[in-house]
Amino acid sequence: MTATPDLRTARPASPDLLRSVFRQHAAGVAVITARGDDGPVGFTATSLASVSAEPxxxxxxxxxxxxxxxxxxxxxxxxxxxxAERQHELAATFARSGADRFAEPTRWREGPEGIPVLDGVLAWLVCRIVTRVPAGDHRVVLAEVVLGDPAGGGGPPLLYHQGQFTGLRE
Structure with a gap:
């Protein structure tokens, strides 16, 4: 049985409303990395999306x-x-402000274009940035895939739901 929305409890748009609604939305977890002048950088992202197959x-x-x-x-x-679901600590490290994200126990190597490539992930890509679109206090980055590997460490994917890292439930 599905609940009927109660329009009387609707709230005006706000950052809190958006966060509350998206806590209900399970998202895959990715780490984005890049090579900086002072070393590698990276962050945890739940906003990764496929945009186009060609290109x-x-x-x-x-x-x-x-x-x-x-x-x-x-x-x-x-x-x-x-x-992967087993990589919740890696996701937390790359989400933590001020963390030395590439120190032990993070395992990585320099890949194509000097990009830091993390070991043991489900899949990875190296992408060329096409554009950065202003979107409030964020930028939406569009990037074309250059190369990658879909056959990494195996196992179920890591998800983000209700403000925490989790996995698939049967």
Missing amino acids: PMISFGVGTGASCWPVISRTEHVGVHVL
Whole structure:
């Protein structure tokens, strides 16, 4: 049985309303990486989306206040890593402000275009940034896939739901 929406409890648009609604939306978890002048940068993203098959393109959002934004704002390439359910600690590390994201226990290597490629992920891509679209306090980054590997570490995907990392339930 589905609940009938109660229009009397509707609230005006606000950041809190948006966050509350999207806590109900389960999203896949990815880590975006790039090479900066002072070393690698990266962040956890739940906004990854497939945009186009021809040419193959993806999108993700990044806050302009994020520590990695200065690098993302000017780099030509990024790495996109789809995380497995067992990688919730990796997701938390890349989501944590001020963390040394590439220190142990994070395992990575330099990949094509100098992009940091994380070990053990479900799948990864290297993408060329096509454009960055202003969207409030974020930018939506559109990027064309250059190369990647869909056959990584295996296992179920990591999800983000109700403000926490979780997995699929049967």
